[in-house]
Amino acid sequence: MVALTCTDLLVAGSVYIIDESGTNDVWTIEGNDIYLRPYDPNNKNQLFRATLDANNRYGFYNDATARRVNRNHHENLKSEKSYNTQGSWECFCEIRIEAPGRLKFFMTVWDEHRPLRKVSCSDGYYFTIKNAGSEVTFGLTKVS
Numbered sequence: 380m381v382a383l384t385c386t387d388l389l390v391a392g393s394v395y396i397i398d399e400s401g402t403n404d405v406w407t408i409e410g411n412d413i414y415l416r417p418y419d420p421n422n423k424n425q426l427f428r429a430t431l432d433a434n435n436r437y438g439f440y441n442d443a444t445a446r447r448v449n450r451n452h453h454e455n456l457k458s459e460k461s462y463n464t465q466g467s468w469e470c471f472c473e474i475r476i477e478a479p480g481r482l483k484f485f486m487t488v489w490d491e492h493r494p495l496r497k498v499s500c501s502d503g504y505y506f507t508i509k510n511a512g513s514e515v516t517f518g519l520t521k522v523s
Contacts, residue, residue, distance in 0.1 A: 381420060385480040385518025391431035394523045397439070399497070400481045400516040404504070408444050408458050415497075415504040426522055436470035450486055456495065456506040481516040 383405075385398050397406040399415055407416040408424040419425065423443035430438040439448040446458035473485040473492055485492040486508050497504055498512035506515070 381520060381522055383418060383518070383520045385520055387519045387521040389429055389437060389474060389482075389519060390521075391429050391437070393521050394426050394428050394442075395439075396425055396520040396522060397427055398518045398520065400518050406448075408441050408446055409502075411446075411457050411459065412502070413448065413456050413458055413505060414502065432470060434470075436472055437474055438470040450508060454488060454493075454507055454509045456508075477516050480518040482519065483514070483516050 381396065383396060383398055383403065385400065387395065396418065398404060398418070403418050404415040405418045405425050406413050406427065407422065416425070424441060426443065427439040427441055427448065430440055432438065440446070441458065444458065446460055449457055449459050451457045470486075471484045472487045475483045475485070477483050484495045486495070487493070488508060493508040494514050495506045495508060496512040497515040498507050499505070
């Protein structure tokens with residue numbers, strides 16, 4: 380079991396658990412969706428490999444599901460089967476350190492940087508870059 384430190388630095392190639400700052404809830408891939416779920420040390424869908432493209436934009440990939448984090452045309456954070464490509468829809472244009480263990484992730488829409496925001500539906504909490512819900516910060520715990 381990995382103790383959630385939530386304060387590790389982002390390094391391309393490393394694998395992380397990404398939590399909502401101050402909670403035990405972490406990003407979890409479920410099909411095409413990414414929800415916040417309680418940390419489960421046996422759930423490989425909660426592990427994300429950091430990638431870095433030629434434009435110095437970070438992305439995340441889950442080895443267990445072979446899915447890359449992206450956003451859909453509704454501007455919600457999702458996952459898709461695609462490892463070799465990381466375009467503007469599959470990356471974070473900025474990851475800002477707000478405080479130790481509190482990173483703010485931004486994606487681009489029409490050249491506008493928008494922070495991830497937490498919203499909910501009947502299936503749980505997820506993320507969007509629309510002007511809805513509340514801005515959220517994340518922590519990183521390096522697994523490998």
